[in-house]
Structure formats: C-alpha cells, structure tokens
Amino acid sequence: MEFRLIDRIRERTAQGREDVRLGIGDDAALVAPPAGQEVAIAIDTMVEGVHFPQGIAPADIGWKSLAVNLSDLAAMGATPSWALLALTLPRQPVEQVQSFIDGYAEGFAQLAQSYRLALIGGDTTRGMLTVSVAVHGFVPPGQALTRAGARAGDVVLVTGTLGDAAAGLRLLQAGARVAEGDGRAAYLIERLHRPTPRVKAGLALRGRATACIDVSDGLLADLGHVCEASALGAEIDASLLPRSSMLLGAFDETMTRDLALSGGDDYELCFTVPPSLVAEVQGDLARLGCGATRIGRMVEGTGVRVRDEQGQWLETTHRGWDHFA
Amino acid sequence: MEFRLIDRIRERTAQGREDVRLGIGDDAALVAPPAGQEVAIAIDTMVEGVHFPQGIAPADIGWKSLAVNLSDLAAMGATPSWALLALTLPRQPVEQVQSFIDGYAEGFAQLAQSYRLALIGGDTTRGMLTVSVAVHGFVPPGQALTRAGARAGDVVLVTGTLGDAAAGLRLLQAGARVAEGDGRAAYLIERLHRPTPRVKAGLALRGRATACIDVSDGLLADLGHVCEASALGAEIDASLLPRSSMLLGAFDETMTRDLALSGGDDYELCFTVPPSLVAEVQGDLARLGCGATRIGRMVEGTGVRVRDEQGQWLETTHRGWDHFA
Structure with missing residues (x-):
C-alpha cells in the first residue's frame, strides 16, 4: 500500500536534484x-478538524502542509532542499484514497517546484487525516536567523499583511459562500488555504535581521516568543x-x-533590524514583492505591549486576545 | 502548549552533540x-489501534516509535544522529497529557542514549494518538546498503530470530495475561513492544552485504522488496x-x-552476501551479539519461494500468507 501511494506522490513531485x-x-x-553549510x-x-476544516480541497492541504514548513525555513533564512511526508488517511x-493523494x-x-524542493521520503498509514511534513534547508554557518538576537531599540517589522487568514477562517466558519465575483471573500480564504511562505524574504534578511519568526499563532504570540528568546x-x-484592503473592506x-x-x-x-538598516x-523586500512594514520597536522589559490609535495601551494578555484563544 | 510539552521531552532526551x-x-x-558524509x-x-494496541505503556510507544526508525537506518548501514518528533495526542x-509525555x-x-541520538525538533498537536518520528544518520558516500544490489548466488541471511513479535501480538490479542514467572509470554511481548534495532549489525555489513532490508512487514514481504529492487x-x-526457544515453546x-x-x-x-563472505x-555479527542465520539464496527469476522441511515448495502469495494479511 505504502509504496504505491507514495509512488503516486513521487511521480507528481519529482525534482532533479543532484544532492x-x-x-x-x-x-x-x-x-x-x-560542504560547509548548516542544515x-x-x-x-x-x-x-484542528488545523483545517473538513471538506477542504486535497490540493489545498498539499500546498498548506508544505507551506507552513517552508515558512519555518524562511524564518531561519534557509534555502529549502528536501522534504519527507507522513500521511495518515x-x-x-x-478510488477515494487515490483521488485524495493525487x-x-x-x-x-505546485509549491515545491518554486523551490526545487524534492520529496525524498514518505510513509502512509491508516487513521485520522493527519499530515506531518519534515523539511530541510541550507544556511551558511552562523548566518541563520533565530528568535534570540533582537536588541533594545531594534525596529520591529512584518512582511505582507496580517489578519487575512484568520478573516478567511471566520468567513468559512460563518458559512460564507464565496459568491461568483466576490473577490474579497475569495482572497481572504485563499490566504488561509494557500499561504505564501516568505522564503526569499528570509534569505534577504540574513546578516541584517537580528531576530526573526514566522507568524503562525498570531503576531502577539509570535512576537512574544522573540521577546522571550531575546x-x-x-x-x-x-x-x-x-492590513489588506480586502480585510479592511470585510470587517470593522x-x-x-x-x-x-x-x-x-x-x-x-x-x-527586527537596527534602525539604520x-x-x-x-x-x-519591496523588490521581492512582499513589502515590509515597521510596526514598533524592541524595548527593555518583557512582553508585547500594543498602543491604540489614541496612544493608549491596549489590554492584551501575553498570549494574545482571549476571544481568539 | 507545544513548547512546554516538547520541553518536557527535551529535558529527558538531552544529548550533548557538537553537531x-x-x-x-x-x-x-x-x-x-x-564533511564528506551522506545523510x-x-x-x-x-x-x-493500527500499529500498537490501546493501553500500551507510553514508555513502550516512545521506545518503539524510535526503534522502527533506527531500524530503517540500520538497514542502510547508517550511524544515527538526530531525530524529530511529531506527536498528536x-x-x-x-495531568494525563503530561504523564503520557513523561x-x-x-x-x-532509553533507546536514544545508546546511540547518542539527539532529539532536535518536535511538534505536538491534538488529534488521535499518532507518532511520527524522522531520523537522520551518516554513511560514507557510496557505502549505504540498499535493497537493490543482490546478485544471483548470493546467500540470504537474517539477524536474530523471526516471528517473536507477531507471536507476542497474538498472545496480546488472545487476551493472554502475562502471569508472574511466565518468562515465555513476557519475552515475546517484550520483543513486540521493545524491538532492538540492529544498528551495529548494519554498520558491520557495510562493504560486504550486497542488499539489506529490515523485517518490518514480515520476511516474505520484505525479502520480496529486495527481489524486486534487485x-x-x-x-x-x-x-x-x-526461531527462538520461546517461540518454539509457545506454538506448534x-x-x-x-x-x-x-x-x-x-x-x-x-x-544478502556473496558465499565467500x-x-x-x-x-x-556473532561478536556483536545478534548472530545471523543463512536461510536461502538469491536466484534468477522473481519472487520469494519457500521450501518446506520435506523439500516441497510451499504455496505462498507474493505478499505473504493470506491469513496474516
């Protein structure tokens, strides 16, 4: 069983990599x-049912399960190379299994090809639909971005826009149907199902960012990890x-x-980067097409504090907003 | 959540590895x-419920989930180094989660320490109890053992004894209780829950075995893979x-x-090895404490054929015995 299923995936994910x-x-x-690279x-x-709703297209699961891993490599400033897949179905x-696999x-x-990433191993088992992907990437010794190097006074920036994926999830949970021509809902849901890992941005940040993390749990939680580690x-x-115009148009x-x-x-x-950079x-980053916005700075102390539009500190918990917990 | 659980595991699996x-x-x-090694x-x-019964001790799951992966490295002749763990609970x-994790x-x-294997990454999620482990090991270029190099006339050998784990599973499925002093059942069930990956044997076979595989699905199925690949x-x-004396004493x-x-x-x-070796x-292998028994040879043709004690060919399907399918 295992081989024939993994073979179907291999046929569709072949990459000619000499290594x-x-x-x-x-x-x-x-x-x-x-030689001479760290991995x-x-x-x-x-x-x-936990990370994606039932009924999501198998192709979206394929994309996203790789994307979230490539995002981890991006946050380290690593160049993706190889992946392994453990698929529980x-x-x-x-016929249904094969159709899912295809x-x-x-x-x-679709995503792997952009990075010449090769799927080199896999395992398929029976159980609840669960997808584990392990990825590997290269980084020159000592140049990896970590969460730990931020300094007081460094500027905090974020690529792209925030909140789109969570908005897409809300629309799905509310049973929103994506009407023909409803570009706004389609965009937000696409951001949920097909996130773009910021691999090129991560590479561009090597040697300049003092700390880096990908926003998977939410900005407050993830920037909180940088604070702790630094x-x-x-x-x-x-x-x-x-915030994207799509998001701003969809909610107050x-x-x-x-x-x-x-x-x-x-x-x-x-x-985080020093102000001079x-x-x-x-x-x-703008030339790479993702842009980066300064949103604050690192300070002595602990935790993430948020100022509202009137300059007042918002009440936030360390881990984020309770109503999203 | 993730970090605190993985931290509990990390504390218990720390290995000082310079790499x-x-x-x-x-x-x-x-x-x-x-430098200069393949990975x-x-x-x-x-x-x-698929790979292990409900109610098995968490420590046995920990051991076995690593053992089956180390066994894959053993079959390649690789020296284990690093592992990653994806745990769905x-x-x-x-308290129950923590107790399971501990x-x-x-x-x-217990198993990782024997090989100075370091757990370097992990992810914990919610779902059915599912454990994916990814392992890495080193092998000098061109020296890995594969399934593909057997030649006609090579002798087929197997380490240790066969059938113990399946016998242990049968005993468990039959509801056998391991009575105090019932060394036989305890041994067979231990072989099921705590398999010994043949890492040292795999290393000793480098440069001498022409093909190698670990027996995970059963000898007929796994030797069948060697036949196909070769x-x-x-x-x-x-x-x-x-066959162990414990097995011979437990069944006809x-x-x-x-x-x-x-x-x-x-x-x-x-x-498989050439007759001269x-x-x-x-x-x-005897000096390494696992022994190796010659059980047959590679021939022109396809598939695995089994001769019984009277020299008659047994009827087997390509994939094994139907009543074990």
Missing part, C-alpha cells in the same frame, strides 16, 4: 549536504499594522485590528 | 553534517528460519514457521 543520491523507495533516503530542519503536523475506498500531490508539487519587550502601534476597524494582532496562519515574517531592508 | 548548533525551541533546528533520512508513523486533562520521553530516551528471485528453506511447528515467514515487527535485518560476516 539526492537515493529518493523514495528504500528504507531511507540518501542525500549529500553541501535547518523543521517538522509540522496538520490534523483535519482514513480507511476508505481505494490532489494532495498536485498542491504539494530577553526583551516589544511595543507596537496598532495603527501601523499592515476594531475587528481587523484584533485579527491582525491575534489571528494566526498568516505565515508572514516578523523580524530599516530603509535598505524595506527597499529590498 | 547540533540549535536544538528544540526555534522555528527550525540547525545541524552541521560531517540517510527516514520517517515512520505509528497510530494507536487526544484532548484530555493536562512516559513517552523515558522510553524514547530484479531477482529468492529461495528459502523453512527449516532454516531462526507450522504456526512458528508461518509467524517467522510472515509476522511483521521483528525489525531484524535480512541481507558468509562465514566472516556471521563471525562478526
């Missing part, structure tokens, strides 16, 4: 890491939070702010 | 592979199948033979 000496089909894969490795699991007729592989491959606090301005101001602060699943990068970094 | 530049706690781990990578998933009171980490660490057939003698002859041929989960190595290899 893959032995791909799917033996007891283990064999790869040759480039960044991450693993992430998505469970149906419910017992169902073989869709999954298609979405996975033994600092952060102050951000709600008025500076980058307070809701868009809350979604931008605490909605997860955006997979943008939140990073902000303009240069912003220019470079 | 781990950044362990659990950031977006990805960072490792420095040794073998495998991933395997275990699901409660049912929603339950926090037990799991204990069993995992474009050959195999003939084995049922009378030569190595025919049943022990069937268990040895088709029972999975033994995690012994099945490998058999004695030397057997001597070396």
Whole structure:
C-alpha cells in the first residue's frame, strides 16, 4: 500500500536534484549536504478538524502542509532542499484514497517546484487525516536567523499583511459562500488555504535581521516568543499594522485590528533590524514583492505591549486576545 | 502548549552533540553534517489501534516509535544522529497529557542514549494518538546498503530470530495475561513492544552485504522488496528460519514457521552476501551479539519461494500468507 501511494506522490513531485543520491523507495533516503553549510530542519503536523476544516480541497492541504514548513525555513533564512511526508488517511475506498493523494500531490508539487524542493521520503498509514511534513534547508554557518538576537531599540517589522487568514477562517466558519465575483471573500480564504511562505524574504534578511519568526499563532504570540528568546519587550502601534484592503473592506476597524494582532496562519515574517538598516531592508523586500512594514520597536522589559490609535495601551494578555484563544 | 510539552521531552532526551548548533525551541533546528558524509533520512508513523494496541505503556510507544526508525537506518548501514518528533495526542486533562509525555520521553530516551541520538525538533498537536518520528544518520558516500544490489548466488541471511513479535501480538490479542514467572509470554511481548534495532549489525555489513532490508512487514514481504529492487528471485528453506526457544515453546511447528515467514515487527535485518563472505560476516555479527542465520539464496527469476522441511515448495502469495494479511 505504502509504496504505491507514495509512488503516486513521487511521480507528481519529482525534482532533479543532484544532492539526492537515493529518493523514495528504500528504507531511507540518501542525500549529500553541501560542504560547509548548516542544515535547518523543521517538522509540522496538520490534523483535519484542528488545523483545517473538513471538506477542504486535497490540493489545498498539499500546498498548506508544505507551506507552513517552508515558512519555518524562511524564518531561519534557509534555502529549502528536501522534504519527507507522513500521511495518515482514513480507511476508505481505494478510488477515494487515490483521488485524495493525487490532489494532495498536485498542491504539494505546485509549491515545491518554486523551490526545487524534492520529496525524498514518505510513509502512509491508516487513521485520522493527519499530515506531518519534515523539511530541510541550507544556511551558511552562523548566518541563520533565530528568535534570540533582537536588541533594545531594534525596529520591529512584518512582511505582507496580517489578519487575512484568520478573516478567511471566520468567513468559512460563518458559512460564507464565496459568491461568483466576490473577490474579497475569495482572497481572504485563499490566504488561509494557500499561504505564501516568505522564503526569499528570509534569505534577504540574513546578516541584517537580528531576530526573526514566522507568524503562525498570531503576531502577539509570535512576537512574544522573540521577546522571550531575546530577553526583551516589544511595543507596537496598532495603527501601523499592515492590513489588506480586502480585510479592511470585510470587517470593522476594531475587528481587523484584533485579527491582525491575534489571528494566526498568516505565515508572514516578523523580524527586527537596527534602525539604520530599516530603509535598505524595506527597499529590498519591496523588490521581492512582499513589502515590509515597521510596526514598533524592541524595548527593555518583557512582553508585547500594543498602543491604540489614541496612544493608549491596549489590554492584551501575553498570549494574545482571549476571544481568539 | 507545544513548547512546554516538547520541553518536557527535551529535558529527558538531552544529548550533548557538537553537531547540533540549535536544538528544540526555534522555528527550525540547525545541524552541521560531517564533511564528506551522506545523510540517510527516514520517517515512520505509528497510530494507536493500527500499529500498537490501546493501553500500551507510553514508555513502550516512545521506545518503539524510535526503534522502527533506527531500524530503517540500520538497514542502510547508517550511524544515527538526530531525530524529530511529531506527536498528536487526544484532548484530555493536562495531568494525563503530561504523564503520557513523561512516559513517552523515558522510553524514547532509553533507546536514544545508546546511540547518542539527539532529539532536535518536535511538534505536538491534538488529534488521535499518532507518532511520527524522522531520523537522520551518516554513511560514507557510496557505502549505504540498499535493497537493490543482490546478485544471483548470493546467500540470504537474517539477524536474530523471526516471528517473536507477531507471536507476542497474538498472545496480546488472545487476551493472554502475562502471569508472574511466565518468562515465555513476557519475552515475546517484550520483543513486540521493545524491538532492538540492529544498528551495529548494519554498520558491520557495510562493504560486504550486497542488499539489506529490515523485517518490518514480515520476511516474505520484505525479502520480496529486495527481489524486486534487485530484479531477482529468492529461495528459502523453512527449516532454516531462526526461531527462538520461546517461540518454539509457545506454538506448534507450522504456526512458528508461518509467524517467522510472515509476522511483521521483528525489525531484524535480512541481507544478502556473496558465499565467500558468509562465514566472516556471521563471525562478526556473532561478536556483536545478534548472530545471523543463512536461510536461502538469491536466484534468477522473481519472487520469494519457500521450501518446506520435506523439500516441497510451499504455496505462498507474493505478499505473504493470506491469513496474516
């Protein structure tokens, strides 16, 4: 069983990489890491009903399960290379399993191809729909971005826009149907199902960002991790939070702010740079098409504090907004 | 949630490895592979109710989930180095989760310590109890053992004994209670729950075995993979199948033979060597404490054929014995 399913995926995800000496089909894969590079490795699991709703297209699951892992590599400033897949599928007729696999592989491959990422190993088992992907990437020694290097006075920036994916989830949960021509809902839901890992941005930040993390749990929670790891606090301005016109058109101001602060699943990068590098970094990221917005700065202390439009401190918990917990 | 659980595991699985530049706690781990080595990578998933019965001790799950992966590295002749863990746990009171985690980490660490294997990354999610482990190991370029190199005339050998784990499972399924002093049942069930990955044997086979696989699905199925990959057939003698005295004492002859041929989960190595090397290899493996028994040879043709004690060919399906399917 395992081999034939994984073979279906392999056929759809083949990548000619010289550093893959032995791909799917033996007891283990064999790869040759480039000399003098460190290897960044991450693993992430998505469970149906927890990380994605039932009924989501298999291709979207394929895309997103890889995207969330590539986002981890992006946050380290690593160049993606190889992935492994552990797929647990419910017992169902073989045609349904094959159809799921084909869709999954298609979405996975669409994203993998952009990075010449090779799927080198996999395992399929029976159970609840659960997808674990492990990814590998390269980074020159000592150049990886971590959560720990921020300094007081560094500027906090974030790529792209925040809150879209959480807004898309709200629309889905509310049973919103994406009407023909409703570009706004379609955009927000696409942001939920097909996040763009900021791999190129992560590479561009090497040697300049002092700390970096991807926004998976929500800005407050994730910037909180940077604060903890860097033994600092952060102050951000709600008025500076980058929000898409689609988001702003779909919800009122307070809701868009809350979604931008605490909605997860955006997979943008939140990073810190010394003030002297902000303009240069912003220019470079703009040329890569994702943009970066300054939203605050690192300060002595602990935790993330948020100023509202009137300059008042918002009451936030350390982990985010309770009504999104 | 994730961090605190993974931290509990990390505390129990810490290994001081110089090649781990950044362990659990950031977006990805960072490792420095040794210059000039290839890296073998495998991933395997275990699901409660599919790969292990409900009610098995968490420490046994910890041990076995790592053992089955180390067994894949053993079959490649690789030296284990790093592991990642994706753990999906049912929603339950926090004390129960912590107690499971502590037990799991204990069993995992018991095995990991033997190999100085470091747990470098992890992810915990909610769902059905599902454990995916990804492992990495080193092997000099071109020296990995694969399934593909067997030649006609090569002798087929297997380490240790076969059928014990499947016998242990039968005893559990039959509701056998392990009575105080019932060494036989305890031994067989221990072989099921705590398989010994044949890592040292795999290393000793480098440069001598022409093909190698670990026996996870059963000898017939796994030797069948070697046949396919090597474009050959195999003939084995049922009378030569190595069976423990515990197994022989627990079931009749025919049943022990069937268990040895088709029972999975033994995690012994099945490998092929040229006739001229058999004695030397057997001597070396005996010194490593696992022994190796010749059970047949590779021939022109396809598939695995089994001769019974009277020299008659047994009727087997390509995939194994139907009553174990």
